[in-house]
Amino acid sequence: MFIKKMNFRFLLVLVTVAVSLSKQDEEANMFIPSLEIDPQSARILLNSNDFESGSADPWYDSSSSTVHWVVEDFTMPSEVNYPPPIPSSGTKYLRATRDAQLSPGFVILRTVEFMALPGDRITFKFWIRSKYTFGNTLELILAIGDTETTLLTLSSYSTSVNLEWRQASTLIPVPEPTVLTLAFYASCGGNAEDAIAIDDIVLEPSDEITTTGLTTVTSTTTVKPKDCAPYFQGNTKVPCWALGNKCYCFTNSNSGNWEQADAFCRTGNMTLLSVETEEEEKLIYNHWQVHPELKSEKYWTSGKFPQKGYNRTYEWATVEPFQRFTYTNWQSGKPGHSDFGYCVYFFMDFDFESGYYWVDYSCYSLYLEYICESV
Ligand SMILES: [Ca+2]
Ligand SMILES: [Ca+2]
Secondary structure, eight states, rough: OHHHHHHHHHHHHHHHHHHHHHHHHOOOOSSOOOOOOOOOHHHTTTTTTTTTSSSSSEEEEEOOOSEOOOOOOOOOOSOOTTTOOOOSSSSEEEOOOOOOOOOOOOEEEEEOEEOTTTTTTEEEEEEEEOSTTTOSSSEEEEEETTTEEEEOOGGGOOTTTSSSSSEEEEEOOOOSOOOOOOOEEEESSTTOEEEEEEEEEEESSSSSOOOOOOOOEEEOOOOOOOHHSSSSSSSSSOOOOETTTEEEEEOOOBBOOOOHHHHHHHHHTEEEEOOOSSHHHHHHHHHTTTTTTOSSSEEEEEEEOOOSSSSSSOOEEESOOOOOOOSSOOOOOOOOSTTTTTTEEEEOOOTSSSOEEEEEETTOOOBBBBEEOOO
């Protein structure tokens, strides 16, 4: 399965290179990273990126799919029937642009390495709209070495009626001068209405934010990468990430039946994953999609059918009293069993075709990887 996942991504890269090499050369020269630049100079380039000159430095497109970031002019939108909202200044911005077939896919915008200082704040404007609610995603990621932290998740603005530029802002959580990169991870759907755009990315070296009358989204993220470390520190089979305001650890080559998985998470003062909301589910799925080192399609959750009680129904067996499911995403026809001894795993498709859903299976006879969640 891992081979399949890797092959698929490799193919994507090949196809992308083959199909769009000339197009990239013409349109996206400014997206080739300025490798010569040192972290201090890169920091200066982050002072203001309004894309009016057509340059994106020190940001560059590192997408390996049919979707790419290109500078779009408001007066010449790629979807004339679904025009973008008017920018508050200038006419240009970065937009996730698909091929002629509107193929959906992942798009990544990344900075070269730069020097961040304590108190640095990143502010930007964004527009995200979709035919279906939560159809598109947009996340701001902080990467220090191999450790990634999600600073902002803006996917909740992905609705059919989001017709405005909004402003988002978050502190870059570093305790001392640190060389790092920032990245936007986005997923753009295949409908003409689906749109993701970014403008006016500014690095500000203090806590002061200028409000401009636009909707301001303030980060509530306080989890730093190091907050995730103590759970299973040193165990490379269980890498952890801070996503939203929780810490999630995905096992790799550490499979077990449900009871073994449940017991393992509890040794780290965590519980098996509980998927209370669609937003949390998307957070997990989006993260899994961009981490090819996560080699499994199936992960145990804390979902379990109870042994006792009235109105017996599946519940999240995390901290007692266990909570019944409110949000659900069962595979069609599931659950096949409503009996004690059945547990729920989360399936995510390596080929990204059938998406993700829940399946019930015997808690004892199936050995799967699993996801632990902080309490
Ligand atoms: Ca602009
Ligand atoms: Ca949860």
